[in-house]
Every structure is written in structure tokens, then in C-alpha cells.
Amino acid sequence: MDCNRETTDPKPTGDRDDGSDDVKPGRTIAFTAKLEICNSYPTHAGPLRFTNVLVNEGHGYRPETGVFTCPLPGFYHFTVHASTYGRAQFMINKNGQNVVSAYHNTLCDRKSQMASISSVIQLSESDKVWVQLWGSPRNDIFSSPDNDTVFLGFRLG
Template identity: 25%
Template sequence: MGGYYELAVLVCVASLLLTSRCDESCKGTDGRPGEKGTAGRDGWPGVKGQKGEPAVIDGPVDPDDLLRLKGEIGSQGLQGVVGPKGYRGNLGPPGPIGGPGRPGPDGKSIGSGQHSAQQAQSAFSVIRTSNSYPQPKQIITYQDTVVNKPGDFDTAAGYFTCRVPGVYYFTFQSVAKVSLCIYIVSDSLVNKLGFCDYNANRQSEQVLSGGVVLQLTAGQKVWLESFRDEQIVDARSMRDTREKQIIFSGFLIFSDPQ
């Protein structure tokens, strides 16, 4: 028991010796510096300073010095109100003559000579107002002219003469209390075109009409002609003096290309 106690005393003494030595030579390593912190926020802007006094310069001023003293250009202002219109200036001298323009498109030929564009037209409308019966196999003549431009219809002779070659339309209407048959006749037709109206009553007026489109060349003629068919054309009909009327009209639809 006494020996164990001595051993414990020796261990304590050794521990004290070791502790005293570490206090002098057993220092720890220095620690690493800490990381840099994040930047702080900008401070609030300061109050705008007062406008400075204008510079006072005595004596002559060098233009270069003025440029150095000149401040920065300010922002552009709003556009002002438009002023009144000035007086018109004097006419300036004439400018140089320009070059020739480009040629235009080719024109369309309508006609030449007496068949020019201004004359490529033809129309007529004439009226027979005679109360006598139109004689069969004879050209019907007319007393009144409604239209005859430019004068291709011969009212006295009763026929139309083609001046402008082309396509024409011809038509007639008759009003009478007697039976009537009428041909449309032309040099361009092989056969005559016949139209008839048989009025057996002879008390009421009846209307007879007909029309045709013809291709004509210069000089060809067109006219109306009465003829006998099944209608009664006796002495009584020939002496009938009741009002009769025949209207004959025609016009150029389009001329032939030259």
C-alpha cells in the first residue's frame, strides 16, 4: 500500500515538470487572416449646390480663354412657333436644259386620212311621216332627220353609204293601221332580210320592228324597201291616208383596224 502511494506521487511530479516546460516552448501556430467583407452600399447623394457667380474678367479676353471658360452644352429646347411666311424672292435664272425623256409606248392605230380617230364615227336616225303607203320594191324615203352625223345617210335617196369600214347595227320600227312588210337591204347581204306585220283589223295600230348587225366596207349601202307578201295591198290600202310612221336608225359599233 505504501509502495502504490509513492508511485502516484512520482507520476504527479512528472506531470508538473512536463507542464512547466510547455508553457515556455510549446506555442500554438498563428491563425489565418479573415476573408474580406462585402462592400457597403453607396451613400445618399448630397444636396445640389447653389449656382456659382458669373466670372468677372477685366481687360481684353482671349477667345481661347473663353472657350476654356465655356460650360457644357445644355439639352436641346422645344421647337418654337413657326414664324410668318416671308416675301417671295425674285425668280432665279433658268436652269440647264434637261436631257430627252424616254420614248412613250406605241400608240394604237385607229385610222388614217379621212378615217382618223376624230372621224371614226357614224350614226343616223330618220323618220318617214308620209301617210301614203310605201310603194313595194322601192327604197323608202324619209321626211324628218333626228340624227345624221357626220352625214352618211342620204335622206332624199333613202339609203346609208358606209364611209368608215367596220361593224354596224341597223334597226327600224313602223307604226301603222295597215298590213306592212319591209326588207332590210344591203350590198353586203346575199339575201334581203324581210319582216311582216298583218293587220286584219285595220282599226288599231300595230308595231313592226327588225334589226341586223352588218360588216360593211367603204362604199356599201343599206336601205329599207317595202314588199308584197301575204298582206293585202289593194287600191284601198294604197289610198289609205291614216297616219303611218317608219323610223330607220343605224350606227357604227366599231371600225376595222387599219
């Protein structure tokens, strides 16, 4: 897979100049993004970039940074499902603060497993949410043709 390819979102933020990117009350805000296979087993601390965008309604998610920026205040639900093969340490982060975190260590049988976290978070306009890697120099989080690691979020109500 080519990690330098464009997002699969057909109309990323800023591509339209017809005003249709404006967020109106009651409008759906939702995104789902997958980790690319070539970004598996990250060795950095900081935001994890999910660059294969499947849905980005409201255009709040930026695949180049891995950060969701809230376009409309309200309550949001965020989830991370991570395929792991060893140690995985990650958290859902709001404006630089840990909201909920996961530490996963595969059992001695060394089979891949799933680790998941989720939370409902109240956001104001321009608040930022992302998946933060922490801990050891390598996280055994991966995607493959048979296993996906995804980050998703949506506005409630």
C-alpha cells in the same frame, strides 16, 4: 307637212368645204331618220325614203334616196320601227340583197301596231344599206303626230 322641205340635218353631205366631212377612224357614224306623214302608205316597191333626218353624224345617210352609204368599214347596227295599220312588207337591204325582212298583217281589230326588225351587218366602205318595200302594191306603213316610223343605224365600236 311639206314633203319638199329641206332635211332637218343642219349640215348635209357636201355642204362644208372645210374638210370636216372627212371620216376618221374612231369617229362616230350614226343616223336616225323619220318617215314624213305625207310619205305614209307607200304604193311603190323599192327603197323607202325617210326624209326627216334627226341625226346624220358622218353624213352617210341620204334622205333624197333613203340610202345609207358606208363611210368607214366596220360592224353596224340597223333598225326599222314601222307604225302599221294593215299589211307591211319591208326588209333591210345591203347592196341589193335581203339581210332581214318583216311581214306584218294587223289583226282583225284594225288597230295600229308596231313592226320592228334589226340586224348587225359588217360593211365595207361604200356598201349601201336601205329599207326595201316589197310585196303588195300598198304598204300600210305610216307616220302621224302620235306614231313615228324610223330608220336608224350606227357603227359599233
